[in-house]
Amino acid sequence: MSGFFEEFDDISELAEGLDDPSSGGRIMAVMDLADSADPEAIPHIARAISDKDAGVRKQAAIALTDFDGPDTAAALVTALFDPEPDVVAAAAVSLTELKDPASGDSILPHLGEQNETVLAALLGGIRELRRPEAIGPAIEALKHSSAAVRVEAVGVVGWLQDELSLPALRDAANDEEPKVRRAAVAALGFSKSEHAEKTLIEALDDPEWIVRESAAETLAKSGETSCVPNLLTALDDSYWQVRLKAVRSLGKLGATEAAMKIGPMMDLPVPNLRKECAAVLGELAVPETVQFLEKYANDNDPDVRKNVRWALGKLAA
Template sequence: MSKETIETLVSELVHEEDWRRMRATAACVAGGPRAVHALIEALRSGSPELKREAAAMLARLKDPQAGVALVGLLQDEDDAVRKAGAAALEQMAGVLDMETAAALVALLPQMPDGDMRRLVTHLIGAIPTAVAPLCDMLKHPDPEAQVTAATMLDQLLDPRSVDAFIDAMGQPAVRDIAVGTLKKLQAIRERIDAAFNELRNVEGASEREEARMATVIDLLGIGRPSVEILIEYLEDEDWLVREAAADLLGKIADVRAVEPLMKRLARDKDTGVKELAIKALGLIGDARPTPLYLEAIPIRPLRVYAMEALAKIKDVEVLRPHKDLFDRLRTDRDGLVAYNAGLIADKLEALSAVQMTGQEGNPSP
């Protein structure tokens, strides 16, 4: 067994020998918080090549502790390092914390017009936790910073910014933007409320299902600005409205919906809502619902959807403890269950092969 420290192994992510790079990769995947800390240090003090590899590895591990350090890469002198940092932040958008979002928002006024400013703007729009720092930035003493924040919030059209825009109405630099954004947000709210009110009034099983699908088609074009409102409607008393909200959230595939959809899957008394929740979670591809998917496999109306969702999880590593289960399900009588179990088992076998190759490499100089 190797006696190298995790710091040494991290440095070997860019080693010229394949087996050393693979061993380093395996060590990072299995290394937990110590590996994350070593990778963050590599972002700060490593060579450009190591910074790029460390950023890619942190994106794979998806530990939010790395967020601020990755934001720091956006100011690196090496263009490839900046792009690696941006790519990692985009891949981790759903798990990045408020501190990371605040660091990214604080960076925006320092960026001159050009590709990097557009990139930072794109990243802020992709990170759900960026809304609060942008709202705080509306209070900045510099009118240019206020306008920057207001413009970003106008693009995001997130209902969480309503109070901040109301407070900003007295600031001359952003008053017009605030008025326009509040009108747009009100129009979005009214359209969604009206659509769901109409849906509640439909009677008859077949008519209601048809109406649900029509409502989803009608509202889907709103996209991300509807997410926070749709999350509210997941708690509606009408099961058909909850189904429509879950369906829309899955098709929009915003990570803000993961935990509310998990709650529906775990607690809702309506099987149809559970089905739409599990389908929606599968489309998002987040690993957090894994235990709920596993619990749903024995439940006949949900088992196919559970297997499909498991097969779509992007972080395959979280499925490794359940490999025996997937191996058994490869011969399940339900063809779709067997097919998806085979997909998962094949991915796990491929991952194990890569890691074993790294661990079995000859450690001699």
């Protein structure tokens, strides 16, 4: 160890600062322990999770973001039950950074928690750990009264990518809360079943554009071209964000029949959409679309110009 830490013999000497009579001194000690990046610092930072000062406890929860493993997870779960909302919020963020599947051992026993803030954080923490044992509690959490919990539950189910969870995700795609429907639609991307595709196609008619946008993007993940007619209809959506995702998906699916409908969309006053249209026209390489691309070879937006010139090069090849 070099630099700042050369003056200390070991982590235990840094940890002595946790006994400083001032909360400011203890906060600095937590920060120094975190800066060491030494796993041996974890138990000391975990001790600070129970400090009498909320500021120290919050800093400890933040500091644990840089560490992983069961001990880190256990300390963060403890912090979720702190009386101070700021400490809970910091712990919730740090939980999402866990990557070691073994960290789930400290989270799984609490997935029956009914407090919506705590449960949402626990689900967010275990999502990327892909623990199969979480699927049952996550499906149950889809019935929770809190939309925030249901969104996180969809995330857990989606990451596990179990075909047996498909009915639950399809139900979630009809949730009363748009954010839950959007998350469920995105999660359905792992499945190539006809039932999943049917749900995604239905979502293209959702009253909320964020759900339609998610559906337009997710449909291409199956690689199935049967949804092309529905995506062609989505090119007329009233929201350009939905149109953009539909254009991108049609490009991924190699839907050359879409080219002559995408071409005129180059005239729309949204640079991001023109950029995407140009890229997809290049991918589809339909000769008749040259006229639409040439018109924007000197577009005011540099990204549009770049994609247009790339597309023209593809068509000329």
